[in-house]
Amino acid sequence: MSSIPENVRYTETHEWVRKDGDRYLVGLTDHAQHEMGEIVMAELPEVGAEATKGDAMGGLEAVKTAEDFFSPLDGEVVAVNEELEANPSLINEEPFEGGWLFAVKASDDSQYDGLLTAEEYKIHIGE
Amino acid sequence: MNKKTPLYEKHVSLEATIQPFAGYLMPIKYGAIKKEHMAVRESVGAFDLTHMGEFRVTGTDATAFLDKLLTNDAAVKNGKAYYSTMCYPDGGIVDDLIVYRIGDQEYLMVVNAANLDKDWAWVQSHLQGFDIKVVNESDDTALVAIQGPRAQEVCVKLTDSDLDSIGYYEHTTGKFAGVDALIARTGYTGEDGFEIYMKYPDAVTVWDSVMEAGKEFGIIPVGLGARDTLRLEVGYPLYGNDIDHSTTPIEAKLGWVVKLKTDKPFIAREVLEQQKAEKPGRYLAGMEVTGRGIPRHGTPLYSGDRKVGIVTSGTIAPALGKAVCLGYVERGFQKRGSELEAEVRGKRISVKVVKLPFYTQGSRK
Numbered sequence: 001m002s003s004i005p006e007n008v009r010y011t012e013t014h015e016w017v018r019k020d021g022d023r024y025l026v027g028l029t030d031h032a033q034h035e036m037g038e039i040v041m042a043e044l045p046e047v048g049a050e051a052t053k054g055d056a057m058g059g060l061e062a063v064k065t066a067e068d069f070f071s072p073l074d075g076e077v078v079a080v081n082e083e084l085e086a087n088p089s090l091i092n093e094e095p096f097e098g099g100w101l102f103a104v105k106a107s108d109d110s111q112y113d114g115l116l117t118a119e120e121y122k123i124h125i126g127e
Numbered sequence: 128m129n130k131k132t133p134l135y136e137k138h139v140s141l142e143a144t145i146q147p148f149a150g151y152l153m154p155i156k157y158g159a160i161k162k163e164h165m166a167v168r169e170s171v172g173a174f175d176l177t178h179m180g181e182f183r184v185t186g187t188d189a190t191a192f193l194d195k196l197l198t199n200d201a202a203v204k205n206g207k208a209y210y211s212t213m214c215y216p217d218g219g220i221v222d223d224l225i226v227y228r229i230g231d232q233e234y235l236m237v238v239n240a241a242n243l244d245k246d247w248a249w250v251q252s253h254l255q256g257f258d259i260k261v262v263n264e265s266d267d268t269a270l271v272a273i274q275g276p277r278a279q280e281v282c283v284k285l286t287d288s289d290l291d292s293i294g295y296y297e298h299t300t301g302k303f304a305g306v307d308a309l310i311a312r313t314g315y316t317g318e319d320g321f322e323i324y325m326k327y328p329d330a331v332t333v334w335d336s337v338m339e340a341g342k343e344f345g346i347i348p349v350g351l352g353a354r355d356t357l358r359l360e361v362g363y364p365l366y367g368n369d370i371d372h373s374t375t376p377i378e379a380k381l382g383w384v385v386k387l388k389t390d391k392p393f394i395a396r397e398v399l400e401q402q403k404a405e406k407p408g409r410y411l412a413g414m415e416v417t418g419r420g421i422p423r424h425g426t427p428l429y430s431g432d433r434k435v436g437i438v439t440s441g442t443i444a445p446a447l448g449k450a451v452c453l454g455y456v457e458r459g460f461q462k463r464g465s466e467l468e469a470e471v472r473g474k475r476i477s478v479k480v481v482k483l484p485f486y487t488q489g490s491r492k
Contacts, residue, residue: 043472056472059471061420
């Protein structure tokens with residue numbers, strides 16, 4: 001069983017989103033990191049890049065697979081997790097904490113409320 | 128319905144990630160692929176490779192038959208093995224395989240699991256005119272590989288056979304963990320190691336004995352995931368990725384297993400002879416990734432704006448800490464130092480052709 005904390009929202013593409021002051025942190029869910037296996041490289045967006053809900057913001061390389069990740073919200077990328085450059089396995093080890101990917105300043109906060117709840121995400125992944 | 132190897136329950140109890148592969152439920156990994164990979168590079172790991180196919184060829188024409196079917200020369204001494212390709216008349220590859228010479232008139236062909244049915248049909252269609260018998264022993268032959276610099280220290284505890292006298296690509300038959308086995312110093316990892324062939328009912332005994340004997344060396348089970356990264360790190364081609372019907376051994380830089388020096392008329396000989404003389408339009412090359420990203424099977428390769436090749440396998444190389452790939456490039460670009468670009472997720476990343484193997488510190492003897 002994957003860890004599916006209730007204090008974050010989810011996307012169907014397996015990102016989690018957490019409100020963090022006036023920005024939102026975005027990461028990969030525990031379920032998704034487990035499916036991908038050991039992540040060995042994280043290609044992150046540029047700070048200042050425009051974020052469009054549903055658009056690919058970067059990619060993750062695991063030993064056997066590669067997956068893009070997507071912005072859950074419209075807005076602007078205001079920070080990226082630079083720790084991942086040296087230590088991409090943080091995404092596997094602490095998907096909801098040290099393994100966050102990027103932070104977005106949303107242009108429409110109401111989009112957050114439209115994201116999946118933990119309960120809905122659980123159903124989405126069939127757990 | 129996928130088949131289970133006799134070690135399936137072992138894999139389940141080890142909580143392996145199990146997936147269907149070539150008609151078998153096979154362990155892909157038991158924990159982390161990188162950890163399994165490094166265990167084989169640094170100490171020793173054990174693999175269940177029972178999915179591989181085994182055909183036993185016996186009879187007065189056994190050597191002549193293999194010399195017709197395969198591109199490499201079957202005239203090796205008893206107790207030796209050889210690697211070969213098996214080609215279609217057009218030079219495309221049916222499969223690549225290891226052949227063990229058991230006796231004057233007996234060989235064991237070990238073929239890729241994914242090609243088993245195709246290979247069997249191919250072998251059957253060429254029997255005419257040869258005084259031989261070919262038996263498909265795949266369904267009751269298990270294979271356990273023990274690979275890594277400490278493999279011999281593990282195996283020596285389990286057999287009375289003199290392992291020191293078995294060189295690389297040599298084998299013997301004898302007792303291993305108390306059961307009848309073919310004991311071969313072969314493998315697909317770039318490390319020293321043994322491949323042990325036995326009958327299905329003996330597989331659990333062998334597996335348990337190997338794990339017990341290997342305990343002091345930190346032996347761990349290794350899945351097909353690390354098998355793939357291990358072989359790629361030493362530049363060994365994988366059928367279905369790097370070689371197939373659309374590629375020839377000359378293009379794949381496997382010319383060393385195409386024996387043109389003999390006068391034996393094997394299938395595709397003329398075509399391959401001509402291709403070697405005229406030089407093919409493309410070659411398989413090994414590339415190190417100098418940019419960020421991992422090119423994978425199907426990733427296009429560019430020189431400037433021109434597409435000059437395609438990646439056939441790519442991975443992070445755990446023992447090297449960088450990404451590497453194999454791919455076909457137009458003749459000229461296969462030269463060492465050639466700088467190309469791979470298009471990964473819409474972005475160009477730099478790759479550079481290097482000498483194979485990527486990893487050169489292997490313990491292979």
